[in-house]
Amino acid sequence: MNATFYIASSVALVSTILAITRLNAVHSLLYMITSLLAGSLIFFVLGAPYIAALQTIVYAGAIMVLFIFVIMMLNQGPETAVQERAWLAPGAWIGPSLLTATLFFQVVLIVRGDGSWLPGTKVVEPKEVSIALFGPYILVIELASMLLLSGLIGAYHLGRREPDRSEEQRS
C-alpha cells in the first residue's frame, strides 16, 4: 500500500511550507516538528526503521529542544505572560495537531494491520547498518566523534559570557 508514503509526504510538504511562513517562532517550530515526524514515518515506510527512530529522537527531540531553549532565552520581559496566553489560543496548536493526528492514525494502522499498509520494500535492519558502520565505515565513527567534540568546544567557547566587558562598564 503506497498511500502511507504519499499521505506522509503531503503532510511533510504542507507542514514545511507552513513552518517557513509563520510569523511566530514557536508556531513554526511546531510545524517543523510535525514535518520531521512525517519524515520519520517516510523513512519507516521506506524500510529504514533505525533511521526513523534516530530522526524522531535526535532531530525532532534533541535539535528542536535546542531551538526551543534558545527561543526561551531570547524572549524575556513582562510581555511574555501575554504572549503565553496568546500561544494557548486554538489557532496556534490546531494545525500541527491535525497534521500529527494524520501521522498517528497511519502509525496505528501500520501497527494494528498485518503489514498491508507497508509497501513491499525490503527492510534494512539496524543490525546491517551497525555491521557496516563498525566494519568498513569505522573511520566515519572517528570523524563523527571528532566533529561532535569540536562542536561542543565551539558552542562552549561562543556561548560563554565576556568577563571583561562588565568590568569595563562598572569602572
Added chain:
Amino acid sequence: MMAHIPMEHGLMLAAALFCVGFVGLLVRRNILYMLMCVEIMLNAAGMAFVVAGSRWEHADGQIMYLIILTMAAAEVAVALALVLRFYRQFQTLDADAANTMRG
C-alpha cells in the same frame, strides 16, 4: 510482491523539501528562521540518501544519513551559540543588522 514506491517520487519529495528550505533561507531575514531552513535542507539531503539506499537495499544510504545527522547536530549547537551572541550584541534577530564588519 507488492508494488514498490518509485524512487523518483522519493527523490522528488526530497527535492521539493530542499527547495522549500532554500526559498525560506532566501526570503526570511530572522536568523532563527534561517537556521531552521538550513535544518530543512540538511534533512532533505539526508532523505535523498535514505531513498537511494532503500532503492538498492543497502545500508550505505543510512550511514550517509547518520553522517548528515551528526553534522547537523554539531552545526546547530555552534549556530545557536552564535545566535545568542548575535542577540547579545545587536539586541535583535535581524540578520541584516550585521551587514557591516568592524575592521
